[in-house]
Amino acid sequence: MHEMSIAMNIVDIAVQTAQKNGAHKINSITVEIGALSGVVPEALEFCFEAATKETMAEGCRLEIVYLKAQAECSACGFKFETDQFLNLCPQCGEQVFAAGGQQLQVKAINVD
Secondary structure: OHHHHHHHHHHHHHHHHHHHOOOOOEEEEEEEEEOOOOOOHHHHHHHHHHHHOOOOOOOOEEEEEEEOEEEEEOOOOOEEEEOOOOOEOOOOOOEEEEEEOOOEEEEEEEEO
16 A cells, blocks of 8 residues: 555655754645546545654645646647546547646645
8 A cells, every 4th residue: 555655755755844944843735636646535535644753744634636637639629637647638539648636746844
């Protein structure tokens, strides 16, 4: 389950950022997860609590912003959002490429 290592990295980033800014407690961490990132939000939430144990983030909320995949047709240029990656353009039937939705990033940290 790679979500545990992802959760640990999220906590590390948040703790380092909070410490650099003189904070003593992390109240919440907001992350953006793209549909094509390969991260299962429910699994990440499950691992997050364990990853925060005995850190300044213990007990904080994990807020997940789920971003749909974005695709673009290489033939007709049609752009669309989807929850899953489609190989063919719904407009013309040609090949499409991923134009967004692969990201996984810490977007905000709320601290005291």
